[in-house]
Amino acid sequence: MEAGLEKFSEKKIAETISNSSRNMENMKRTPIKLNIETYPETVAEYMKDSVIYDSSCSPQAKVIFINKDEGYFLKEAAKGTLKTEALMTAYMHSLKLSEEVLYYGTSHGKDYMLSRRIQGEDCTYPAYLAEPKKLCDLIALLLRKLHEIDGKACPVQDRIGTYVESVKHGLDKSSYESDLFKGIWEFNSFSDAKRAAEEGIPLLKKEVLIHGDYCLPNIILNNRKFSGYIDLDCGGIGDRHIDVLWGIWTLNYNLGTIEYTNRFIDAYGRDMIEPEKLRMIAAMEMIGG
Structure with a gap:
């Protein structure tokens, strides 16, 4: 089942870009003071005099964000939760597809991952959104x-296992988002979505290297040229349809229109995509949360 198209609205795109600009303004980095002595020694060295x-x-x-040299990002989370992201980011860096991981470790019950900033802006940058066809392609x-x-x-040679586990956890309807793909993939009820998800699970393949969260904020461009991927904790070998x-x-x-659905599919390669599997995976995502 292919997604329907709604009439393209230049005004709608302009409004979306304007909202994006305001959101970026609201998300400005907030200066903070930290006691760097509470951080792992390797990390603290980067935090000094910055x-x-x-x-x-x-x-x-x-x-x-550590504003020093060309910039560094430090993630801090519960123990064990950043391990996969650190592994995948280091691997993708070896392919020249992501940032360099300078440190990963656990201290005082927390995970820390320090990486270099990828040069450029993510794909929600207003100048990129202003050229939606080019961005889509x-x-x-x-x-x-x-x-x-x-x-x-x-x-991560089996991303499907953890993906399916997440879907099964949502079968109690606790995470169900019925309008997640409104206008693209919709179901009449939770039961219909559950049925589609359960039918689709056996069809998932460990076939390609996936990002796992392939969204505009996670794709960095530098002067409209690819610079790198971020937030790779859901990456690994999985199904391309995800x-x-x-x-x-x-x-x-991000554009406020489904006008680019078919264009995206054509640019990727329609011959590689099974529309019904996309619908089934949409059901899984609605349920799995």
Whole structure:
């Protein structure tokens, strides 16, 4: 089942870009003071003689920006929760697709991951959103290129197992988001979504290297050229349709229109995509949360 199209509205895109600008303004890094002696020694060395900002956007992890040299990011979260992200980021860096991980370790019951800042801006930058066709084509082509990489050395060889586990945890309806893909993939009831998800689980393949959260904020461009991926904790060897689904969703969410759904699919390669599997994975995401 292919997504329907709604009439493209230049005004709507302009309003979305304006909202994005305001959101970026609201998300400005907040200067903070920290006792660096409470941090691991390696991390503290980078924090010395620098201005430090809170750059957090999720309750699951505290993110600190260290304004020194070309910039560093420090993630702080519960013990063990950053291990996969550190492994995947280091692996992707070896492929020149992400930032360099300078430190990963556990101290006082917390995980710490220190990495270099990737130069550039993420794809929600207003100048990129202002050229939606180019942006759509670019992220589709980048995704296809990612999926063509030989992932034999990837440290996460089975992303499907943890993905399915997350879906099964949501079968009690506790995480169900019925309007997550409104206008693209919709179900009449939780029972219908549950049925589609359960039918789709056996069809998931460990076939390609995936990002796992392929959204505009996680793709960094430098002067409109690819610079790197961030937030790779859901990455590994998995089903290409997971990334394709989030690529479609992120364009819809950030541009405020589903106008680019078919364009994205065509740019990626329609022959590689099973529409019904996308629908099933949409059901899994609605349920799994």
